[in-house]
Amino acid sequence: MADKKEEIKSEIKRNLRYIAILIIVIIFIYFDISITKLLNFTDKKIIWTLDFGIYNILVSMFFSVVYYFYKGAKLHIKIDILNKKEDTNEITIGGNPEEIYMQLNVEGKYKKFSSKIEIYFPHWIDVQTKPKPYLSFDEDKNTYLIDLESLILNKENISLTESITFDVLKNSDEKNIDLIESKLKLGLFTKFFKVGLENKGIKIKSK
Structure with missing residues (x-):
């Protein structure tokens, strides 16, 4: 979709x-x-x-x-969430934990960010990852937050690739399907003139 x-x-x-x-x-x-x-x-x-x-x-x-x-003149951000075993944008999970990962690429001239990248996980999934200084977790929303300002150390011309692996496990016996996507809230002016965002999520199924 x-x-x-x-x-x-x-x-x-x-x-x-x-x-x-x-x-x-x-x-x-x-x-x-x-x-x-x-x-x-x-x-x-x-x-x-x-x-x-x-x-x-x-x-x-x-x-x-x-x-x-x-x-x-724009800062280009590309975010892919992939099945770690197969490098595809689909995964099926059962009773054992599976791994997905977010691949983040940032290229271009530095722009200041007030918002964070959000990766929302549906309620029927438990998720864990290794702690990182730029990463935080909102337990109520089951959402990981990535602070780009903290992640980007070189504030001039940026060429950055970062990968974050998540362990995902279903916590329900129901058969569910959902799309896990990242979000970055940007104003209309910022989106049009300052930042180009390319974003692909992963379709996740429970069996």
């Missing part, structure tokens, strides 16, 4: 970019701003076709350059 959402988001962004490029190209053509006329073409169909193609390429290149600098 999470992969499907990301796929739909990417498709929407891609289509919006195509629409924006098309609108800009049509504006140039509508106001008769022609490159092809400088090459002494006189046939209107040829002029229109070549202008459309040239402007399409130029505007696409412009968007790519802007997007490159836009991405370069």
